[in-house]
Amino acid sequence: MKTALLLKELYLEAFRDLGHFLVRNYFKLFAWFSFGLFVIVLYAFLFRLATGFAFD
Numbered sequence: 001m002k003t004a005l006l007l008k009e010l011y012l013e014a015f016r017d018l019g020h021f022l023v024r025n026y027f028k029l030f031a032w033f034s035f036g037l038f039v040i041v042l043y044a045f046l047f048r049l050a051t052g053f054a055f056d
Helices: 002-050
Strands: none
Touching: none
């Protein structure tokens, strides 16, 4: 039983920081992706305003 607890603790310790690393990078990527999409929408809206699109 002691060996199983040691293996469990080893496993938890080994992957504890990996999860934080992946989550942090995922949110960083998601933030840049969202910012890029926002820039595209802003460009499309300003282009429509500049070309005289009728917003009826």
